[in-house]
Amino acid sequence: MKSxxxxxGRGFALGYNEAAPSPFVTWQxxxxxxxQRDYYWGHYHSxxxxxxxxxxxxxxxxKELFQVQERTGGQKPAEYYRYYSTQRPVDLGTFPKPPGNxxxxxxxxxxxxxxxxxxxxxxxxxxxxxxxxxKQMDDYELRPAPGNPDRAARPSITAQLKEAAxxxxxxxEPDKTKHNKSHEDR
Numbered sequence: 465m466k467s468x469x470x471x472x473g474r475g476f477a478l479g480y481n482e483a484a485p486s487p488f489v490t491w492q493x494x495x496x497x498x499x500q501r502d503y504y505w506g507h508y509h510s511x512x513x514x515x516x517x518x519x520x521x522x523x524x525x526x527k528e529l530f531q532v533q534e535r536t537g538g539q540k541p542a543e544y545y546r547y548y549s550t551q552r553p554v555d556l557g558t559f560p561k562p563p564g565n566x567x568x569x570x571x572x573x574x575x576x577x578x579x580x581x582x583x584x585x586x587x588x589x590x591x592x593x594x595x596x597x598x599k600q601m602d603d604y605e606l607r608p609a610p611g612n613p614d615r616a617a618r619p620s621i622t623a624q625l626k627e628a629a630x631x632x633x634x635x636x637e638p639d640k641t642k643h644n645k646s647h648e649d650r
Contacts (some may be wrong), residue, residue: 465478465479465480465568465593465618466478466519467493468523468534469495469534469535470526470527470530470532470533470534470535471532471533471534471535472530472532473494473495474492474493474494474526474532475492475493475495475524476490476491476492476493476519476523476526476571477490477491477493477501477502477503477558478490478515478516478519479491480512480568480593482564482566483533484508486508486510487510487566488508488510488511488512488514488515488568489506489507489508489509489515490506490507490509490515490518490519490522491503491504491505491506491507492504492505494521500637506524510542510546511569512567512568512569512591513569513570513571514611516569530572544569544591544593544594544613545574545591545593545594545595545596545608545609545612545613546569546589546590546591546592546608546611546627547559547589547590547591547592547596547601547606547607547608547609547611548580548584548586548588548589548590548606548607548608548609549580549586549587549588549589549590549604550584550585550586550587550605550606550607551587551605551607552571553572553573553587553588554571554588554589554590554622555573556585558604559590559604559606560596560600560603560604560606562590562596562600564594565592565593565594565596566592567590567591567592568591568592568593569589569590569591570589570590570591571588571589571590572587572588573586573587573588573589575587580609580610583610584607586607589609594614595608595612596608
């Protein structure tokens, strides 16, 4: 899902395998001269949040212990698709688990709070590796985060409304010249 590589050619990676008994893992790796990685010392987790915390802790601990810096221009972290539960806290049966796209992160808030720069209020947040369908969002009353990778391609709500209104307008007929003929002239 993502990785961090240090100046000394060592690093850590966060992985996910839906079919595994503990689907999340953080590995340490050594990068060879030809760019291949040798992975070892895996920490396996059943919870995505715990795996994310372990990944961050291993990176911080390694930096402090060996006084190394992360390389820039390394592998780009996986992009998540985030959705907010606006009607209820996230619990069993309150979010979709489509085959091959289980949530990788679930965050419940202590109360309903303002999210996304005060544009909505939510009880919790879910992150997926792939986008949810409109039906899945509707069925579970989830709202997508505006910054999702698939949202950038969509026009804004305002633009969508303007386009819909434009399509609904009746086509205008060309101006017709009026003939004021009397009844007898017809």
